[in-house]
Amino acid sequence: MDILSSRVILRPSDLRQSQAFYRDVLGLAISREFGDPNAPGLVFFLGNGLLEVSGHRENDGSPGQLELWVQVRDVESEHQRLAKGGVTILREPRTEPWGLIEMWIEDPDGVRIVLVEVPADHPIRRDQRGLD
Structure with missing residues (x-):
């Protein structure tokens, strides 16, 4: 797998409270x-x-849900490869x-992994500085 980038995803029970914690209490930059x-x-x-x-x-009362976000070059080819390998596909x-x-898979412990392909024309691929 040719991984281009990744991130940890937290699905909180109180979105605003958790965002404020990471932004205001821990001081993480957005x-x-x-x-x-x-x-x-x-x-x-x-x-x-x-x-x-x-x-x-x-x-x-359980801890926040943890997911992994992994950017790949070609989601469809990874789908075919992982399905052949017996990986649990949660969503094609x-x-x-x-x-x-996006496609979703699951690791052996049930951790969801989101495989993501960013199309060439997506705003993430363009420098947004100076655009109104």
């Missing part, structure tokens, strides 16, 4: 904001990696409303 303007996902710089705090999970590749092509 790399990217996306999604619903009323409840945006935030991606924070985390040393040599990234931490995304987005979405929501039920507050059942599809283009998300935000323009990324």
Whole structure:
């Protein structure tokens, strides 16, 4: 697998509280904001990696849900290769409303891994500085 980048994804029970913790208490700088303007996902710089705090999970007292976000060159070829290898495919590749092509797999302990392909025309690939 040719990994281009990765991030850890946290699905908190209280999105705003968790984002405030990482932003205001820990002082992590924001790399990217996306999604619903009323409840945006935030991606924070985390040393040599990234931490995304987005979405929501039920507050059942268990720790936050951990996921891995892994950017690859070609999601469809990874889908074929991993399916042949017996990897649990939770969701086949599809283009998300935000323009990324994603598929979900599961590690042996049930940790979800999101494999992501960024299309050539996606805004993540363009320098947004100076654009209004």
